[in-house]
Amino acid sequence: MIRFVARRVLAAIPIGLIVTLGVFALVFAMPGDPLRELAGDKPIPAAVLAAKRAQYHLDDPFIVQYLLSMKDILTGNFGTTFAGADIADQLRLRIPVTLKLTLLANAFQWTLGLFFGIYAGFKRNGLVDKSLLLATLVLLAVPGLVAYFAAQYLFGVELKWFPVSGVLEGFPRSYLLPALVIGLLGFAGLARLMRTSIVETVNADFVKTARAKGLGEQRVLWRHILPNALLPVVTFIGIDLAGMFGGAIITESIFNLPGLGQFMFQAIKLKEGGVVVLLSTLAFVSFILINLAVDILYGVLDPRVRHV
Amino acid sequence: MTLSLALVLSSCGDGNGDGSGSGTGAKSEIIAIAADPLEYINPLNDNGSPGIQVAMAMFSPLVTTDPNTGKTVNVMAESVTPDKTSQTWTVKLKAGNTFQNGQPLTAKDYVDSWNLTAQGSNAWKNNGFFSKVDGYDELNPPTPDGATPKPTAVKAMSGLKLIDDLTFSVKLKVPFSQFGLTLQYLGLAPLPEEVRKNPDAYKRKPIGNGAYKLDGEWNAGEDIKLVKWDGYKGPNAPEADSITYRFIPNADTAYNEFLAGTVDFVDVPPTKIKTFKTDAPDGWVTGVSSGANYLVMPAWDQRFKNPKLRHAFSMAIDRKAFADLVGLATPASGLIAPDMNGYREGACKYCSFDAAKAKQLLQEAGGFSGPLNINYNTSSATGQIFAEAIGNMLRQNLGLEVKYTGKQGSEIGELADTRKLDGLRFSGWGHDYPSIEDYLTPMFKSNGDANFSGYSNPALDKVLAQGDAEPDPEKAIAIYQQAEDIALEDMPLIPLYTKSNAYLHSAKIEPRVSKYVGVSALYATFK
Numbered sequence: 001m002i003r004f005v006a007r008r009v010l011a012a013i014p015i016g017l018i019v020t021l022g023v024f025a026l027v028f029a030m031p032g033d034p035l036r037e038l039a040g041d042k043p044i045p046a047a048v049l050a051a052k053r054a055q056y057h058l059d060d061p062f063i064v065q066y067l068l069s070m071k072d073i074l075t076g077n078f079g080t081t082f083a084g085a086d087i088a089d090q091l092r093l094r095i096p097v098t099l100k101l102t103l104l105a106n107a108f109q110w111t112l113g114l115f116f117g118i119y120a121g122f123k124r125n126g127l128v129d130k131s132l133l134l135a136t137l138v139l140l141a142v143p144g145l146v147a148y149f150a151a152q153y154l155f156g157v158e159l160k161w162f163p164v165s166g167v168l169e170g171f172p173r174s175y176l177l178p179a180l181v182i183g184l185l186g187f188a189g190l191a192r193l194m195r196t197s198i199v200e201t202v203n204a205d206f207v208k209t210a211r212a213k214g215l216g217e218q219r220v221l222w223r224h225i226l227p228n229a230l231l232p233v234v235t236f237i238g239i240d241l242a243g244m245f246g247g248a249i250i251t252e253s254i255f256n257l258p259g260l261g262q263f264m265f266q267a268i269k270l271k272e273g274g275v276v277v278l279l280s281t282l283a284f285v286s287f288i289l290i291n292l293a294v295d296i297l298y299g300v301l302d303p304r305v306r307h308v
Numbered sequence: 309m310t311l312s313l314a315l316v317l318s319s320c321g322d323g324n325g326d327g328s329g330s331g332t333g334a335k336s337e338i339i340a341i342a343a344d345p346l347e348y349i350n351p352l353n354d355n356g357s358p359g360i361q362v363a364m365a366m367f368s369p370l371v372t373t374d375p376n377t378g379k380t381v382n383v384m385a386e387s388v389t390p391d392k393t394s395q396t397w398t399v400k401l402k403a404g405n406t407f408q409n410g411q412p413l414t415a416k417d418y419v420d421s422w423n424l425t426a427q428g429s430n431a432w433k434n435n436g437f438f439s440k441v442d443g444y445d446e447l448n449p450p451t452p453d454g455a456t457p458k459p460t461a462v463k464a465m466s467g468l469k470l471i472d473d474l475t476f477s478v479k480l481k482v483p484f485s486q487f488g489l490t491l492q493y494l495g496l497a498p499l500p501e502e503v504r505k506n507p508d509a510y511k512r513k514p515i516g517n518g519a520y521k522l523d524g525e526w527n528a529g530e531d532i533k534l535v536k537w538d539g540y541k542g543p544n545a546p547e548a549d550s551i552t553y554r555f556i557p558n559a560d561t562a563y564n565e566f567l568a569g570t571v572d573f574v575d576v577p578p579t580k581i582k583t584f585k586t587d588a589p590d591g592w593v594t595g596v597s598s599g600a601n602y603l604v605m606p607a608w609d610q611r612f613k614n615p616k617l618r619h620a621f622s623m624a625i626d627r628k629a630f631a632d633l634v635g636l637a638t639p640a641s642g643l644i645a646p647d648m649n650g651y652r653e654g655a656c657k658y659c660s661f662d663a664a665k666a667k668q669l670l671q672e673a674g675g676f677s678g679p680l681n682i683n684y685n686t687s688s689a690t691g692q693i694f695a696e697a698i699g700n701m702l703r704q705n706l707g708l709e710v711k712y713t714g715k716q717g718s719e720i721g722e723l724a725d726t727r728k729l730d731g732l733r734f735s736g737w738g739h740d741y742p743s744i745e746d747y748l749t750p751m752f753k754s755n756g757d758a759n760f761s762g763y764s765n766p767a768l769d770k771v772l773a774q775g776d777a778e779p780d781p782e783k784a785i786a787i788y789q790q791a792e793d794i795a796l797e798d799m800p801l802i803p804l805y806t807k808s809n810a811y812l813h814s815a816k817i818e819p820r821v822s823k824y825v826g827v828s829a830l831y832a833t834f835k
Binding site for chain 2: 030031032033034036044045046047048050051052054055081083084085086089090093149152153156157160163164165166253254255256258262266269
């Protein structure tokens with residue numbers, strides 16, 4: 001077990017380097033001068049430009065800029081953004097916002113997905129099953145951008161059930177609407193997967209054997225069907241959860257939630273390589289950790305893949 | 309953005325935007341700002357919206373533009389007087405004004421704040437303003453590429469002289485008749501001594517000299533809550549008792565917040581130009597936005613050299629149709645924005661749409677070789693649409709082959725500055741102080757700060773210098789108008805349109821609308 005975890009963590013280091021270097025290169029390759037972007041149309045005196053460039057290492061060659069950024073990240077010396085914000089402060093404020101949004105959205109998505117998926121799996125071709133298929137097609141076809149603005153307008157502006165945007169009303173009220181929309185847009189896929197998995201497992205030989213042995217339906221369901229049917233679903237949930245850090249950019253922008261996604265958006269807009277790399281590193285580390293947790297959970301569900 | 313829960317407890321909108329819950333009085337308003345939250349308030353280190361917008365409530369300028377007459381009137385200044393040549397200006401302050409920390413506002417505060425800003429190694433954004441002042445260069449020595457500018461041994465510009473407690477003088481490098489007007493720029497606000505000593509410590513607790521001060525603490529990501537400062541003795545105090553600036557970076561979201569009744573004032577984003585009048589039938593205003601928009605001809609490309617060709621391009625554009633496409637826009641007929649003193653309707657002789665004349669002019673100029681490239685900004689939602697509209701007019705009316713290139717705005721600017729940009733681009737300019745000179749010098753003087761086209765004409769430079777040296781304001785305007793005529797004759801920039809902005813406001817406030825200074829929520833009246 002410990003060896004397995006150590007191996008995974010060690011393997012993550014070179015991958016992390018490649019990912020951050022790649023992201024940094026992408027930001028670096030974006031056209032335009034970041035300080036010019038910041039200044040708009042108004043001219044900035046040469047001395048001011050020179051001072052800013054030196055402060056953000058913008059005059060250094062690519063690889064030196066990357067190494068300086070990595071050094072800042074690893075030593076916890078985050079500095080300030082181009083606009084003058086203290087980055088450590090920003091992280092302290094923003095990580096809880098993104099966590100609240102992500103976890104609430106996932107809670108909706110899993111509850112809906114697992115419930116409808118399991119139900120449809122057992123009642124194949126029933127009303128729920130067929131509506132689920134239809135709902136999946138409809139929901140997968142709706143672009144997130146449209147759904148977010150439509151929900152904001154309908155439930156925030158017209159009906160006033162939820163705040164339009166911002167986090168003034170705190171948790172959970174300010175987060176409910178965006179999390180619900182994310183959950184609704186995402187649950188259909190999860191439910192379909194769950195349903196298919198249940199259908200396959202219910203017809204598997206070992207379930208028939210269990211029934212033939214004379215085991216009760218409850219025991220068959222909880223000990224034989226669900227643990228096996230959940231395996232692919234756990235993988236899906238893990239990847240989904242890990243990916244949500246990146247996916248929150250649009251939602252956080254539209255609902256004005258000051259989380260990491262919004263921070264990332266600002267940083268990309270202003271070509272702030274250092275901030276983008278820092279946030280990518282954070283996302284990467286959380287991705288590795290969540291995947292590790294999923295793999296360990298896997299072993300709990302399925303002794304065949306247990307790591308010793 | 310708005311993490312503090314202590315800020316707004318009663319934020320359930322009641323349709324009138326009365327959600328501030330401050331309890332300091334009935335006259336409170338919440339102004340939405342569609343931008344990322346501010347990280348500091350320091351007008352000397354801020355050169356645009358929203359930093360200056362918020363600073364306007366907290367700091368008071370030396371002089372300002374009267375919204376009714378367009379004339380410059382004194383605020384903190386008792387008088388601003390040039391010498392005979394307009395090279396040395398004496399500023400006398402009114403007595404009895406103080407900072408919000410109780411310290412009296414003195415001439416030394418101005419001189420020291422300006423010197424601090426002029427110091428290049430501080431990298432403050434309004435540093436460039438002082439480049440006209442004698443002794444600026446000593447504080448901004450050339451720095452080799454890649455080196456960090458070092459603080460200079462000289463800490464003060466030789467052109468700034470303290471005369472007494474309330475009087476100081478500014479000696480400029482060359483005569484400049486418009487300098488008095490530039491003093492209304494809020495980026496010249498004074499900072500008190502304790503802030504000057506350690507500006508970073510006061511990033512989030514500014515001490516101003518204006519009508520409003522911070523109400524409580526202001527932490528990262530929060531709304532800015534201001535309350536009337538009872539120590540303000542200057543003129544022009546707005547009516548509101550308290551003002552909240554709320555940052556909502558997504559402009560469409562800010563607009564929706566207004567519709568839900570949680571904010572009192574919002575800018576109409578470009579995406580809502582067609583619908584805002586029906587969305588808020590009783591609560592919209594429009595006002596000219598100070599500024600003008602142009603099509604830029606590259607001086608570094610020989611194909612555009614002939615002025616007749618430039619006039620042909622200009623006359624091939626149907627400005628009326630284009631302004632309709634832009635929405636809330638007026639076709640331009642000169643290089644100056646229409647709200648300026650000295651604007652002449654119809655100054656441009658080549659700005660009327662006449663396809664036949666345009667074709668003839670192009671023929672006289674010897675035609676245009678190769679495809680014409682039009683650059684547009686990909687980060688603007690309308691960049692490509694506008695470029696294709698202009699391109700189609702030039703193609704249909706002049707028979708040109710047109711192609712389009714989309715790039716980031718900053719990249720277009722960089723290519724233009726290094727004289728590598730191929731073809732036309734769009735540009736806009738808004739003045740920092742209300743003088744037609746602030747259009748002509750930056751954009752048309754050789755090496756002007758915003759000379760996007762690389763244009764240079766010694767004759768025009770000479771006329772500008774004459775205007776700068778003319779102490780009589782009316783005569784100076786007449787001279788500057790000659791410079792505009794030269795620029796229109798050479799036409800490095802083709803005037804396109806001037807834009808109006810639209811705003812929505814709640815039922816309880818009526819924003820101030822002025823033909824000279826546009827729409828102001830800060831100076832709204834309450835019902």
